[in-house]
Amino acid sequence: MQTVSTLEMLRKSLAGLREQGATIGLVPTMGALHEGHLTLIREAKSACDHVIASIFVNPTQFGPNEDLDAYPRQLAEDSAMLEGEGVSLLWAPTVEAMYPDGFATSISVTGVSEGFCGADRPGHFDGVATVVCKLFNQVMPDKAFFGEKDYQQLAVIRTMARDLGLTAPHVSNIIGVPTVREADGLAMSSRNRYLSPEQREAAATLPRAMREAIARIEDGADVTRTLAALEDELLGEGFDRVDYADLADARSLARLTELGDSTGRLLVAARIGGTRLIDNMAVGKN
Ligand SMILES: Nc1ncnc2c1ncn2[C@@H]1O[C@H](COP(=O)(O)OP(=O)(O)OP(=O)(O)O)[C@@H](O)[C@H]1O
Ligand SMILES: CC(C)(CO)[C@@H](O)C(=O)[O-]
Numbered sequence: 603m604q605t606v607s608t609l610e611m612l613r614k615s616l617a618g619l620r621e622q623g624a625t626i627g628l629v630p631t632m633g634a635l636h637e638g639h640l641t642l643i644r645e646a647k648s649a650c651d652h653v654i655a656s657i658f659v660n661p662t663q664f665g666p667n668e669d670l671d672a673y674p675r676q677l678a679e680d681s682a683m684l685e686g687e688g689v690s691l692l693w694a695p696t697v698e699a700m701y702p703d704g705f706a707t708s709i710s711v712t713g714v715s716e717g718f719c720g721a722d723r724p725g726h727f728d729g730v731a732t733v734v735c736k737l738f739n740q741v742m743p744d745k746a747f748f749g750e751k752d753y754q755q756l757a758v759i760r761t762m763a764r765d766l767g768l769t770a771p772h773v774s775n776i777i778g779v780p781t782v783r784e785a786d787g788l789a790m791s792s793r794n795r796y797l798s799p800e801q802r803e804a805a806a807t808l809p810r811a812m813r814e815a816i817a818r819i820e821d822g823a824d825v826t827r828t829l830a831a832l833e834d835e836l837l838g839e840g841f842d843r844v845d846y847a848d849l850a851d852a853r854s855l856a857r858l859t860e861l862g863d864s865t866g867r868l869l870v871a872a873r874i875g876g877t878r879l880i881d882n883m884a885v886g887k888n
């Protein structure tokens with residue numbers, strides 16, 4: 603596996619990989635890799651001739667009081683994991699390579715980026731859309747792979763790709779991969795490592811309480827009351843704050859107050875200590 607950190611090196615390596623019409627799958631990450639990321643890599647590997655992974659802790663998607671400085675950085679360990687998975691190329695740009703002096707452009711996707719994490723993290727999805735658009739332009743992959751764990755992010759990226767008419771990758775080649783979970787159901791996330799042992803144990807309440815709420819909603823329980831009970835349960839089990847717990851249309855992310863015939867998604871963000879955890883699950887006939 604080659605590791606490149608400048609655009610010039612990336613272009614040279616890409617030219618080599620593209621020989622004889624090989625297909626390229628891109629897996630964008632912020633590093634601190636776990637089985638969730640490796641599952642995206644394996645999906646990409648089974649669908650494309652070459653996999654390119656990127657590692658870039660993107661400053662523009664962090665708010666001023668968020669964890670940009672604390673975010674785990676472990677390039678050597680991550681490289682070894684990617685090499686073990688048969689990744690062809692690691693794109694690990696510097697901040698200067700991605701955001702040269704005078705960088706003045708931002709991509710803003712309205713609508714789907716506005717509620718949920720978009721409401722709690724102003725500017726976050728502008729930063730994500732801008733960096734992902736840059737990664738797409740730099741690598742021009744045939745397919746790109748993202749986790750459903752970041753469900754709203756996936757919707758924002760698909761909307762951007764459709765609206766800008768991106769051809770590489772075309773919106774139908776933006777592949778969503780189901781959330782990979784720990785044995786107790788907690789969605790894997792680089793931020794889980796911020797949790798103390800007690801907080802980690804309490805964190806498993808999140809997926810369990812979500813599954814119970816979904817079963818009740820699918821049985822016809824009142825959505826608003828069920829979600830209020832879900833919030834109370836999280837607060838009672840060690841969470842400090844629930845940023846949101848909402849039922850939404852699975853495609854548009856418009857909030858639903860009843861399931862009806864909709865294809866629904868339960869989305870939750872909740873904080874435990876200083877750590878913000880997110881999760882989402884299908885509701886009804888998906
Ligand atoms: N548990 C998971 N299952 C499937 N995909 C995942 C999982 N965790 C992360 N991903 C995906 O991996 C890609 C890179 O994510 P990222 O590097 O931010 O990791 P993360 O674990 O989500 O970190 P964070 O703690 O910052 O949310 C994204 O497409 C994300 O959705
Ligand atoms: C897609 C992404 C790599 C953009 O920085 C990031 O938001 C992530 O890791 O989910």
Ligand code: BAL
Nearest residue numbers: 632663664726752755
């Ligand atoms: N996995 C999403 C990246 C972020 O929270 O900034």
